[in-house]
Amino acid sequence: MDVDPSPSSSSYSTSLVLPKIDENNTLEMRNPKERMIEILDVLEGQVEKLRKEAYQLEENKDQLLSSLDSVRNADLLLDDNDREDINRYADRIMNRCLTVEVKVLTNRDQMQEEALHQVNHLIDGLVMGLKVDPVSAKLKCVSYMNACSSNVENGVTDKRFESALLGCTLDDQKRVKKRLQGLLNYFDKSKITSLQ
Template sequence: MDVDPLPGMSGGLTTSLVLQTLPKIDEDNVLSSKTPKEKLLETLDLLETHVEKLRKNASQLEEDKDALLSTLDSVMNADMMYNLEENDKDDIIRYAERVMNRCLTVEVKVLTQRDKMQEEALFQVNHLIDGLVIALKTDAESARTKCESYMNACSSNMVQGITDKIFESALLGCTVDDQKKVKRRLYGLLTYFEKMKVVSYNEVN
């Protein structure tokens, strides 16, 4: 039987500390020289800081979840899996799937506010990346090269080759948050392409 933690202990400790640091409106302080509007604006400024910190922490949790899922996937596709007996392999897969399903029960979502132009820019970027996934089935090497050119558009440090100017133009029209997510998505694709290259090399040899 699970027992809820007492206030100020374990999981409740973090919440208590956050609540303790939240600003409060002191309406009883008659000696203050600030006007009611100034007091309210000061409180809102502090609350905005907390909100931005909350968004940052939630975004980090999103990244942590993606990283965990990616690592779990790499475990299930590791070369060592091919050296296992069938029964042992089944045990590992079942264990990994159980951990993965547990990870998927965590849902963290940070919404990004966009205007119409930013929505259109993000649609174009996603359309171009989706094209990479489709091209993967017919020409993996070309898709990998194109992915590198997209990745170069996300960073001042070029991975290899050239920068795709069409993708770069669309990316610049996206919000900063979307640009970061696009970069993470491309990095994941590049990792997948490299994994495919290793598998193909092992099959040939």
């Protein structure tokens, strides 16, 4: 049995290469377990690549939705009819984008589920506070971002958020950091500045 990479017939990714098992190769001197482990190693690498590509698709979708939201909320000098046309067009594109669902599941134990729930609750509170007090919301977002990083800006770290974040899986921690970075980018686009 020999493992040869052969092109996949899948049309979604031309770079996906799966092993082909040749059981007629009698010249192979390795034992069957070693050969099977080699095959599984190749497959595990492909699964990780697939997960990474799916994460990238999720991120692309979020960026598209964010851009559409920015277009809809842009303060351009449009009359009411033009604004209505633009919003209808943006809504149509947004609804089309929402028909795409990409989901990568992360295995979590009960404590990790609770930690992620707490982190999401804190971030949701931050987003809700954006409408009431954008300056305070930005400062809190920076303190949350500092909890995600070893490089601390302005020396402020939210310890409650950091504690909850440390209870999350590494995949969740990466996603939370990206989500917070997206919020900080939104603050920057909105030109929300602190009163320091």
